[in-house]
Each structure stands twice: as structure tokens, then as C-alpha cells.
Amino acid sequence: MNTHYKNKEKIDKMQDAIIKAAIKVYAAKGMHGIRIADIAKEADVSYGLVYHYFKNKEDVLNAIFAKSINIFLRAIENAAVQEKSLEHKLNSITTFLFNACKEFPEFMYVIMFEVIWTPKFLETRNFMSFTRAFSTFEKILIEYREKGELKKSIDTTVSTYMFFGGLEMILTGIVIKAIPVEKTEMFQKLSNSFINQYINGIAASK
Amino acid sequence: MNTHYKNKEKIDKMQDAIIKAAIKVYAAKGMHGIRIADIAKEADVSYGLVYHYFKNKEDVLNAIFAKSINIFLRAIENAAVQEKSLEHKLNSITTFLFNACKEFPEFMYVIMFEVIWTPKFLETRNFMSFTRAFSTFEKILIEYREKGELKKSIDTTVSTYMFFGGLEMILTGIVIKAIPVEKTEMFQKLSNSFINQYINGIAASK
DNA sequence: ATAATTTGATTTGTTTGTCAATAAACAAGC
DNA sequence: GCTTGTTTATTGACAAACAAATCAAATTAT
Numbered sequence: 450m451n452t453h454y455k456n457k458e459k460i461d462k463m464q465d466a467i468i469k470a471a472i473k474v475y476a477a478k479g480m481h482g483i484r485i486a487d488i489a490k491e492a493d494v495s496y497g498l499v500y501h502y503f504k505n506k507e508d509v510l511n512a513i514f515a516k517s518i519n520i521f522l523r524a525i526e527n528a529a530v531q532e533k534s535l536e537h538k539l540n541s542i543t544t545f546l547f548n549a550c551k552e553f554p555e556f557m558y559v560i561m562f563e564v565i566w567t568p569k570f571l572e573t574r575n576f577m578s579f580t581r582a583f584s585t586f587e588k589i590l591i592e593y594r595e596k597g598e599l600k601k602s603i604d605t606t607v608s609t610y611m612f613f614g615g616l617e618m619i620l621t622g623i624v625i626k627a628i629p630v631e632k633t634e635m636f637q638k639l640s641n642s643f644i645n646q647y648i649n650g651i652a653a654s655k
Numbered sequence: 656m657n658t659h660y661k662n663k664e665k666i667d668k669m670q671d672a673i674i675k676a677a678i679k680v681y682a683a684k685g686m687h688g689i690r691i692a693d694i695a696k697e698a699d700v701s702y703g704l705v706y707h708y709f710k711n712k713e714d715v716l717n718a719i720f721a722k723s724i725n726i727f728l729r730a731i732e733n734a735a736v737q738e739k740s741l742e743h744k745l746n747s748i749t750t751f752l753f754n755a756c757k758e759f760p761e762f763m764y765v766i767m768f769e770v771i772w773t774p775k776f777l778e779t780r781n782f783m784s785f786t787r788a789f790s791t792f793e794k795i796l797i798e799y800r801e802k803g804e805l806k807k808s809i810d811t812t813v814s815t816y817m818f819f820g821g822l823e824m825i826l827t828g829i830v831i832k833a834i835p836v837e838k839t840e841m842f843q844k845l846s847n848s849f850i851n852q853y854i855n856g857i858a859a860s861k
Numbered sequence: 862a863t864a865a866t867t868t869g870a871t872t873t874g875t876t877t878g879t880c881a882a883t884a885a886a887c888a889a890g891c
Numbered sequence: 892g893c894t895t896g897t898t899t900a901t902t903g904a905c906a907a908a909c910a911a912a913t914c915a916a917a918t919t920a921t
Contacts, residue, residue, distance in 0.1 A: 463900090480686065480687050484875090484877090485876075485877070494901075495903065496878095496903065496904095497879085497880085497902060497903065497904095498900075498901055500877090500878065501899095501900070501901075505877080505878070506878090583833075598859055599858060600858070600860070601859075603852060604844075604845070604848040604852075606828075606834060607825060607845060607849055607852060608852055608857050610824040610828055611820075611821035611824070611853070612821075613824055614820040614823055614824025614827075615817035615820040615821045617824065618816040618819055618823065619816045619817070622812075622816050627789075628812060638810075642809070642813040646809060646814055646856070647857070648856050648857055648858045649806075649856040649858055650852070650853065650855040650856030650858075651796070651805050651806060651809050651814050651853070652805060652806070652855055652856075653804055653805055654806070665866095690910065690911090691910075692911095700867075700868090701867060701869060702868080702869065703868055703869065706911090706912065706913080707865095711911075711912070712910095862921100863920105864919105864920085865919085865920075866918080866920085867916105868914105868915105868916085868917070868918085869914105869916100869917105870914095870915100871912105871913080871914085871915100872912085872913070873911085873913085874910090874912095875909085875910085876907105876908085877906105877908075878907085878908095879905085879906080879907090880904095880905085880906100881903105881904095881905105882901105882902085882903095883901080883903105884900080884901070885898105885900070886897105886899070887896105887897085887899090888895100888897080889895085890893105890894085890895085891893085
């Protein structure tokens with residue numbers, strides 16, 4: 450029984466190491482260019498060992514997907530529950546993602562460029578968790594609209610998509626270095642600008 | 656001389672037909688799954704003929720990319736020049752893209768899911784034209800900010816990314832049918848909601 | 862008759878997934 | 892705590908599968 454646990458732990462560790470390597474390769478070569486041989490090399494294990502821990506290549510890819518998507522989910526659902534004001538909730542989500550961009554750029558790269566928009570992904574139940582995130586967010590908006598803090602006229606679906614779309618595009622800009630971020634404070638500044646414009650719009654107030 | 660012209664025309668037509676087929680295959684199988692054999696079949700030509708009109712597979716992909724990206728560019732740069740008010744400019748861009756979604760969903764699918772976020776794409780000068788579109792848009796915002804129609808405090812880079820990001824996400828939602836659009840009028844409604852929220856934000860006015 | 866187009870079978874190259882051999886980890890008996 | 896047997900991890904060479912690119916032959920247009 451004790452040994453059982455140890456084995457499972459070891460297996461998990463090894464799988465994780467391989468996935469980590471796979472993500473690195475993925476980020477460098479993309480969905481198409483990724484090769485088991487490269488993953489093995491990056492993980493510093495033999496070719497065959499990858500097949501000891503994963504059934505096949507698809508299995509590896511799915512593992513990447515599954516691991517990736519959970520980052521998003523937890524951040525959003527946490528924020529939905531934990532924070533009090535709308536602004537705090539939004540800030541909690543964006544800050545989390547901006548930090549992830551800063552700390553695990555390769556990881557975020559994979560999530561944003563490859564995982565989300567892959568046809569394979571769109572078919573899996575990973576996608577379901579993605580839409581769940583969207584609807585969790587939309588519920589927050591609806592709640593605050595009913596409280597009177599948001600315009601009665603807004604289409605919350607559109608708002609939801611705008612939030613994630615806008616955020617994703619900015620994160621993308623950062624990851625591909627189209628938006629330069631020299632100092633760490635810049636992240637907070639970007640995050641604030643984003644939320645402020647999202648809530649208040651860009652038009653000059655009359 | 657005359658024959659020369661005719662040849663060029665014919666070649667263009669053939670290349671176009673193959674690209675069109677390639678886009679269809681691309682939409683169905685993605686960057687990874689696309690095979691010359693499938694393209695040939697879809698275009699109803701022999702395998703070898705694809706290699707008569709294109710140097711190799713990469714050449715075909717590049718042709719897809721190049722063709723795709725121009726749609727975006729023209730819409731944006733047209734709007735920048737033609738329309739008068741900011742709202743009209745924005746509306747011109749969104750309407751164009753919403754219509755494209757309606758009329759060529761496969762095409763838009765390829766552009767949004769595959770072309771834009773492919774590492775290969777990010778390296779090419781296709782990407783340059785993409786950033787050019789962004790900066791064209793940003794210039795519009797700066798112009799109207801100076802006119803006093805937009806808040807002095809906005810970060811125009813963030814606003815630009817929010818616009819394209821939000822728009823892209825909504826278009827994505829439509830293409831993958833996460834946002835259902837039964838009637839054609841819905842497109843206009845979505846487009847209006849988007850622009851209105853983009854300009855005025857979501858917060859209730861005090 | 863000549864040139865341009867079109868074909869698909871063949872070659873060439875690459876990558877997956879298998880497998881038999883080896884090493885390490887572990888448990889049981891002495 | 893040492894020996895032996897058994898299971899599990901690890902290796903890399905290899906075969907099978909697959910898809911790209913080539914090319915000589917056939918067709919069609921001029």
C-alpha cells in the first residue's frame with residue numbers, strides 16, 4: 450500500500466516532467482513541429498520512455514491541454530467567489546494572468562496560441578471547462594447589472610467576450626513582445642488601464 | 656505577348672482554386688492535419704499538379720496566409736480614410752468583419768484560428784502588415800483623443816489591443832457557434848453592442 | 862510539331878510506435 | 892544485512908506508416 454503511493458507519486462512526477470518539456474518544445478515548434486524525439490531530448494530521457502508514461506503522442510498533447518486550461522479556470526472561479534467588488538474581481542483575474550505571463554511566458558504562449566484555438570481542443574471537454582469559465586464570468590456581470598452598478602442596456606455576452614478577448618490580445622502582445630514591458634510595474638499599469646477602459650470606456654465624459 | 660497574358664491569368668486562376676481548396680482543408684483539419692493529397696482531392700486535381708503551381712507545401716501555406724491577411728488590412732485602412740466620425744470608422748471595420756464571418760465562415764475560421772497565431776506567421780512579413788493594421792488603428796484613437804472626444808487618460812495601445820481582441824473573440828464565438836446567430840439582424844445588433852460598450856464602457860452612468 | 866499542362870506511381874525522407882535487451886528498485890527468505 | 896527473484900523503469904535500434912517531393916509518361920492546347 451505504501452509502495453503503491455510512492456509509485457503513483459513517481460509516475461506523476463515523471464509525467465509532469467515530460468509534459469513540462471513538451472510544453473517547451475510546443476512553444477518553440479508549435480503543434481505541427483512537435484516531435485516525440487524532441488520532447489524526450491528536452492526532458493533528458495530516452496525516446497522509448499515517453500511511450501512508457503504516455504500511450505501515444507496524442508495522449509501527450511491532451512495532457513498539455515488539460516494541464517494548461519486549469520490555470521485559467523481556477524483564477525476565474527476563485528475571483529468570482531473571493532473578491533467583493535466587481536473591480537476587485539476583474540483585477541484578481543487580470544493580475545493573475547499578467548503574472549503568469551511574466552513568470553511562465555512559454556506556458557502562456559502555448560495556452561494562448563495553440564491550446565485554445567486548436568480544432569482538437571474545441572472538440573474535447575477541455576473546451577467545456579472553457580465555456581464554463583465564460584459563463585461564470587457572465588454571471589458576475591449579470592449580478593452587478595441587477596445591482597444597478599452596470600448599464601441595464603449592456604449585452605453581457607458581448608461584454609464577456611470583450612473581456613477575455615481584450616485581455617488575451619494584450620497578453621499576446623506581451624508574449625510576442627509587440628508590447629514592450631521593461632519594468633515589472635508596467636504589468637500593473639497595463640492591467641489597470643485595461644480594467645478602467647473596460648468598465649468606463651474610452652469616450653471623454655461630458 | 657498575348658499568350659503571355661493569358662497564361663498568367665490561367666496560372667493565377669489555378670493557384671487561386673488550389674488555395675481555395677487548401678483553405679477548406681485547413682479549416683477542417685488544421686495546420687497539422689493538412690495534406691497535399693487532400694488539397695489536390697478537394698481542388699479536383701492530381702497530386703502532382705499542386706507541385707506544378709507551388710514549389711512545395713510551405714509555399715501553399717504561405718499563399719493561404721498572404722491571401723487571408725489582406726482582408727483585414729484593407730478593411731481597416733479603408734475605414735481609417737473613408738469614414739468621418741470615430742463611431743463610423745469603428746462600425747465600418749466591425750461590419751466588414753461580421754459580414755465576412757457570415758459569408759465566408761471557413762475562411763474566417765482559418766484566419767482567426769490558424770493563420771494569426773501560428774509561429775510561422777509571426778515570423779513572416781505578413782505579421783508586419785498585421786502590426787501595421789494595429790498602428791493604423793492606434794493613430795485613429797490618438798487623433799480623436801487629441802480632438803478631445805476621448806479621455807486624455809487612455810492608453811491607446813491598450814485600447815487598440817482591446818478593440819481587436821474583443822472583436823476577434825466575438826467573431827470566434829460566432830464561428831464556433833458558441834454565440835448563436837439565428838437572424839441576420841443579430842450581426843448588426845452584436846456589432847452595435849460591441850462598439851457601444853467599447854466606447855462607453857459597461858458601468859452605469861452616474 | 863512544340864510547348865504547356867496534368868497525371869499518379871515511385872522514391873525519399875521523416876516520425877511514430879514497438880520491442881527486446883538492460884538497469885534499477887523492491888520484496889522475501891536466509 | 893546479504894542473496895536471490897521479481898517487478899518496474901529505461902534504453903535505443905528497428906520496422907511500419909505516412910506524407911512530401913520527384914519524375915517520366917500521357918494528355919491537351921497552340
